[in-house]
Amino acid sequence: MAERIQKILSRAGYGSRREIERWVEAGDILVNGKPALPGQAVDENDKIILRGQVLKLASKLKAKPRVLLYHKKVGEICSRHDPENRPTVFDNLPKLASGRWIQVGRLDINTDGLLLFTTDGELANRLMHPSYEIEREYAVRVLGEVSDEIIDQLTKGVMLEDGMAKFSQIRFEGGEGANSWYHVVLHEGRNREVRRLWESQDLMVSRLRRIRYGDIKLDRSLRSGQHEELDIKGMRKLYEKVGLELEEENFLSKSEYSSRKDRNQKFKYGKKTVQKSRTKNKASRGRR
Numbered sequence: 001m002a003e004r005i006q007k008i009l010s011r012a013g014y015g016s017r018r019e020i021e022r023w024v025e026a027g028d029i030l031v032n033g034k035p036a037l038p039g040q041a042v043d044e045n046d047k048i049i050l051r052g053q054v055l056k057l058a059s060k061l062k063a064k065p066r067v068l069l070y071h072k073k074v075g076e077i078c079s080r081h082d083p084e085n086r087p088t089v090f091d092n093l094p095k096l097a098s099g100r101w102i103q104v105g106r107l108d109i110n111t112d113g114l115l116l117f118t119t120d121g122e123l124a125n126r127l128m129h130p131s132y133e134i135e136r137e138y139a140v141r142v143l144g145e146v147s148d149e150i151i152d153q154l155t156k157g158v159m160l161e162d163g164m165a166k167f168s169q170i171r172f173e174g175g176e177g178a179n180s181w182y183h184v185v186l187h188e189g190r191n192r193e194v195r196r197l198w199e200s201q202d203l204m205v206s207r208l209r210r211i212r213y214g215d216i217k218l219d220r221s222l223r224s225g226q227h228e229e230l231d232i233k234g235m236r237k238l239y240e241k242v243g244l245e246l247e248e249e250n251f252l253s254k255s256e257y258s259s260r261k262d263r264n265q266k267f268k269y270g271k272k273t274v275q276k277s278r279t280k281n282k283a284s285r286g287r288r
Helices: 005-011 017-025 057-062 121-128 148-156 193-199 232-241 254-287
Strands: 029-031 048-050 067-072 102-104 112-118 136-143 158-160 163-165 169-174 179-186 204-213 227-229
Touching (some): 005 121, 017 029
Parallel strands (some): 112 204
Antiparallel strands (some): 067 227
């Protein structure tokens, strides 16, 4: 089935939709020997070349998708390469035999906490898209006095330079003196939004950590700079949350897949046999 080029390449894990759209505009992608067009419909049988490399769409689309939870350190950059040679979040990720890790959202250099990575571009796109309203929760240490009026204003909405913004939840978590800890929840991921909201009330954020993305929480056992892979149960919930179906056959070995297929067929045919026998019994009772 044909799909828009940015969608199918993203789903195969070659990059985010925006990246692929930029590659198309730059003329970096050829489809059957001709420059790709924005939004062009393609399928896995088309010959697609990205910067001289022939893409193996069929095998990529059947590959097992992966999701990685990473605890970002303060001082790391959310970029693959940094011209200033600073450490990046990609430095500590496991190497992939094929494909690439796609980052879900960003955290600024002074923020630590939970970052998600996946090999499924369509999943990444939906997790970041505002229409799916995926919650992001942060633990924030605020310097200054936080009044009830300020809390009320931050939950009602504040006009920032890029539009209205607000916290959907603010919960006091303790603190002494000038420093107070709060947990705040957003439904979008604009640049430095948490910091800018507090700064709009003349308050300074002295510490910021993302502790949750959707239903996925940052576990205390996951130390700074470490990562762990999401299990199939967590993957299933994550895909369901954004309206995608997880192809669980990709997680099975050939023998497991054959065994499951045989069981399903036996159940299917056995059900038909039972239904037939019930029909015969009803017919025989009717003749009596």
